[in-house]
Amino acid sequence: MSLHFNVNREAFLKALASQQNITNKKGTLAILDNVMIEGETDKIILTVTDLEIGLKLVIPAEVMNTGVLTLPSKKLFELARESGSTDITFQEQENHWVEIIAGSSVYRLAGMTAEEFPQFPIYDEEHMVHIESEILTDLVDKTSFSMALDKENMFTLTASLLQKITKNDQLFLKMITSDGHRLTIMSKEVDKSVENLMVQPTTLIPRRGIQEIRKFCENKTSFSFGIEPKQAVLKNEDSLLIIRLMEGDFPDFQGLLNMLSKDNPIYIDRLRFLEGLKRINLFTEDLFHAIKIDIKENNMILTSQNADFGSAKDELPIEYSSKPLSLGFNCRYFIETLQVIEGSTITISINSEESPCMITSKEDEGFLSIIMPMKI
Structure with a gap:
């Protein structure tokens, strides 16, 4: 059945804006420039991925016909941004073309079949913990500035090291960054329930993942957070962010602290x-x-x-x-x-x-x- 829905322009634009840094990367598969749109009973789900970071967002919508297709993320964002209408209507045509009506404007946009879109990563919800967004926001804001740039020879310095430690019967999350010329550490006390967070001995979150975590925390009081051997997962009722973790070792900084x-x-x-x-x-x-x-x-x-x-x-x-x-x-x-x-x-x-x-x-x-x- 052909996808047909009506969505609030402002909510649609906000969702697309938060996904632009994940799509539109040069030198990747053409389908990765697209956002996958799934229409369900009373909502649409927007999914983007660059195979390292994946983001799903749920928006309320009036869905006349359910279905799924992919459309160019950048062009869709530009269209929604320039539209002066309150709502935007999408109706799928033949060969994955879509008619888009925004006020007095009518557009025809070429899409691609959703069958070519990469499968979204599977994650383990059982080991996720509830965490206040303020905790991760503070960890990121206090350390991200001293991460190495991508040109750094030691590539693991382009990531933040996340640790979970216990001190004096108190539980802390700690984030550490370094570019080889400086080292920054931030620790935040967390609830004992965060003990269930499966932090690995070396949990390295890459620079772009840290940037997406910071954006995910905005306008949220709390959410579910999980660390798995190869990925970090952040989830609330209308957002799901999955970040592939970096493999490698972070330099031993404890000796420097001891001296x-x-x-x-x-x-x-x-x-x-x-x-x-x-x-x-x-x-x-x-x-x-x-x-x-x-x-x-x-x-x-x-x-x-x-x-x-x-x-x-x-x-x-x-x-x-x-x-x-x-x-x-x-x-x-x-x-x-x-x-x-x-x-x-x-x-x-x-x-x-x-x-x-x-x-x-x-x-x-x-x-x-x-x-x-x-x-x-």
Whole structure:
């Protein structure tokens, strides 16, 4: 039977918009550019996949005839975006053509048979746990900025490592990212029911998967979450997201954590430090964003130099009472860390002029950032 339905334009457009990053990838099968539309009694189901990420969305609709077909995702999104009508009507014609009526506009769009569309991954609902979206949102927002870009030689650094740990009879989810020059860790306490989450020894969620998880969390209070040997699954009543996990090993970061000391801490106002770094960064070289940080008793001096434009200097008050230090760092790494860490005052721990810098905050207990030094 030919598919025939009427759907609210705004709901349809919102669903298509959230799927655009999954479809329309260059160099893939033509069918993967399409969205599969299934019409059921009182709803339609929109499914997209790129064989690594799959997303199903359910939208209420007036379905006159049930059926299934696939249509070009980008063209459908553009059509819905430019339409000024409240509702859009779809009616399947011969040879997978579809007539689309939106207000006074009538379109004919060529589709493809759903038989060519890849089978959506099967998942195990039995081992899924209930989790608040705020938990995953915070884990992603506090760590995703320090994931390596795709050109990184160590490909597993282009993923986030997810761990489940127990400490002092409390259960935590922990996310770790690194690009080889910095390491970021965020831990969030979770309900004991999350103990049933089957986190593997090395659960690596790729960069694009992390981006889709962040979008999935928007406008949701909670949902079901599952980790399987080869995929992560997120589900609520009208959305299903499945992400293929990355295979490989994440670098051993525990040894680096063990060698760091919190002796001789530096206390500094977070916003004042961030504003100073942004000013100094205006005169760094574009590639490495190198700055010099001179630290002495209760005083920090930031300097930068650009061969084409000149130099900059800024001075900030701190709480520090140990030996003077002269250090070089990538300014952008500090800026990105200070933009996500919470708290009015942060703690900086540096053992020596050659050692990494550790940044923490009493007002953001689960967060820890380590930045490697540079030679200037």
